[in-house]
Amino acid sequence: MCRVLIIGELINGSRTVVKQAVVEHDETVIRDLAVQQVEAGADYIDVNISVGQGDKEAEDMVWAIKLIEEVTTVPLAVDSANLQVMEAGLRARKNTVLVNSVSAEKHRMEPFLDLCAEYNAAAAALPIKDSGIPPAPEERLEICQLLAEKARDRNIPVENMYFDPLVLPLGVDTYNSYAAIETIKKLKKTIPGVKTTAGISNVSYGLPGRKLLNQVFLVLCMQAGLDGAILDPTDQGLMAAVKTTEVLLNKDKMCMNYLQAYRKGLLNN
Amino acid sequence: MCRVLIIGELINGSRTVVKQAVVEHDETVIRDLAVQQVEAGADYIDVNISVGQGDKEAEDMVWAIKLIEEVTTVPLAVDSANLQVMEAGLRARKNTVLVNSVSAEKHRMEPFLDLCAEYNAAAAALPIKDSGIPPAPEERLEICQLLAEKARDRNIPVENMYFDPLVLPLGVDTYNSYAAIETIKKLKKTIPGVKTTAGISNVSYGLPGRKLLNQVFLVLCMQAGLDGAILDPTDQGLMAAVKTTEVLLNKDKMCMNYLQAYRKGLLNN
């Protein structure tokens, strides 16, 4: 199947409901969110339990992963910028796993890639340097090339590296969405066999009509060559856009997935 | 403005309401359809009065054009496969005009291009040969190149030629939408300064969820380089997709058109 990989973003400590569940160790909330996302079609469940509990984060990560693996064998994306938390997550999980995320920041690049190699994990890789996120697609590409090289050094297969173009809000600068799309195109063109992923909803921050913006942005990214998307899989409009784009780009022979989605009532966005 | 040109398709003899209006010479229907489309944002009003009245078609075309020009100065797309009807329309109109359409069929190519040159009209040009529509984008491009050459011979400026990739229904073959998108890309890449246009709604013929398919297809075509689209401008979902795509492709600085559309309530598709 050529279809885009869906990374479900709902288990994230920045969301009030998750934050509360993590702090109070409410098992039902976490399990339910995992099940909901799997049922909606998620291929990966992102697990971010950062709620500002510092030292407890590694413990919380292990707690959440064990709960999620009770209800699904869908792969996990362990989501943390903290090395200890990431390692605890990688050690605890049984399902296939993706490290979310590696960047080219000094404190992050080598140790996180070492973990990917050690645990045979896929990785989302971000073009961030210590000086920040360069606006130009060319510079983002360069950072990705550096990350790809470092991954190669560790024998991490190129198809395990999902490069993220970095999606900044359109409302702050209309160049931001264009830059993300161009970065995807350049990545696909320049690094043979490379995979790409992107967080979708950030693009519409601070603007009205966010659902429509997110949908159209996802379509544009898919045409540019997106392989995976971090999004809310329970957002029917987004998932309908995925199916619709796939059939229109000739990745759904005889419209079978599209018609199946129609029959399940999933195309009413 | 980089925005995509909207050719309003509602005045078409294949629609029952228009057919009846043409047969009964109901002036109000024609005028109202013109006004509605202009208010919805049409940049061109397509005028197709073919209802099977044979010899009366030229007369009907002149009748319709005069009515439309009473209510708007928006350019017209005179839409007929009949040379006499086309010439009558070109002679009658006062507004800027586009010939819809030229093809590479023997009986159509030279005489229609001659008309374009004589009346200084823009043209929609279709990659159709006497043997039909070739499926492969490469072959469609070749026919367009022939048409572009014939246009050059007549000193028709390249920016007056809107090449249509030809949109065939996805439901019959999922390759069809892909072929149209690829043809647009190839046209933009191969013929310097070329413009493109496409009829959108044909893609979804015979499938459920037509509105969503049309919207996403339009987005994909715009990213491929579409300059004009033949569509129903009163379809809010399509027009919202246009605005949203433009802002996401950095063609709407500071999101001004997008926010204006939001305030007018035009983004609720």
Add this chain to the structure above:
Amino acid sequence: MYQKISLAVQEGEIEEVDQLTIKSLEKGNDPLDVLNNALMSGIEIVGQKFADGELFIPEVMMCAQALQAGIDRLNPFLKQDENPHRAKIVIGTVANDVHDLGKNLVKMMLTANGYEVIDMGVNVSAEEFAGAVRGHNPDVVGMSALITTTMLEMSKTIEYIKTQGLHNGSLKILVGGAPVTEKFAKEIGADLYADDAIEAARILREIL
């Protein structure tokens, strides 16, 4: 078993229809019986569901292919006159008209009904239509036009077929296409008119 074959046709399972048809013959079932009570009863439900908007073009195409797979297996065991659905139909879009969607849908529906369809393509001249009628000796010749200017070509083609003496008792002329009306069909001397592809299949089932 017949029910299984019918369901496989309805689900467009090409391989399954093929295998089940073989099995059915091996079990000693009558080929004509398999055709009528398994394959055709399946495709009739498909046609109805398509008409009701429950099935869509890509699905009907797969069902038609599945049907075809079954018919191909049966054909060696069926005598020509034993197969009521083996009528031959020549179709095409008339001269100066390259629109083939409607024509293709008719082809799909007719194939899905088990008829043998000879597709002449688009921009088919009066002479080419006449030639095909002479060569294939079909039960029906069907012609399509999408643009009003080519409706006249339809008239010319029918006239030409008649002047060539090909419009004898056994040949029926069917016309259709977006701008074509029943009234126009009568005026130009066609025998049959269909509003759409489903209607075309229904009409032919009635007369063949």
Add this chain to the structure above:
Amino acid sequence: MYQKISLAVQEGEIEEVDQLTIKSLEKGNDPLDVLNNALMSGIEIVGQKFADGELFIPEVMMCAQALQAGIDRLNPFLKQDENPHRAKIVIGTVANDVHDLGKNLVKMMLTANGYEVIDMGVNVSAEEFAGAVRGHNPDVVGMSALITTTMLEMSKTIEYIKTQGLHNGSLKILVGGAPVTEKFAKEIGADLYADDAIEAARILREIL
């Protein structure tokens, strides 16, 4: 006239604000009066509309630019202490954190309120913050963090500024960012906490 300037600010008409401010000065209006009753009253309405979801980021950015154009015209005619909005603010995202959206929104809102904002960018070390405080002598130093792991950097930075003796009476330390809470702000010894960019502007209007 003041009403016109205020409206031009609200509509983000940069050129118009510039021209109207010149005209207003030529007519002999008091610069401080123009600032308070034309420019600032315009931007206050903008801030309120943004808070109410009536205006969006790109529009507020244009309004802020329009305001800036007016202030640039007035500045030569205003004494430092005459301009109640000329407070200086140093802001940045703390070490190991490159998220600048929140920080940029705060910058936008503060600029839109007429403050002078010195933006240190992202991944700003404790030493760099301290250096900026020493060099610019701001009224407020604001720091932002988006990820929980870098909240600790905030704590380190505040401690460092204090140990350097820079946290004297006139300097206020403001913290904010998605994972930062009011409780955390107090624990690490910040003077001020803001939940979002609008809140930040509101708080600073109160104390400056």
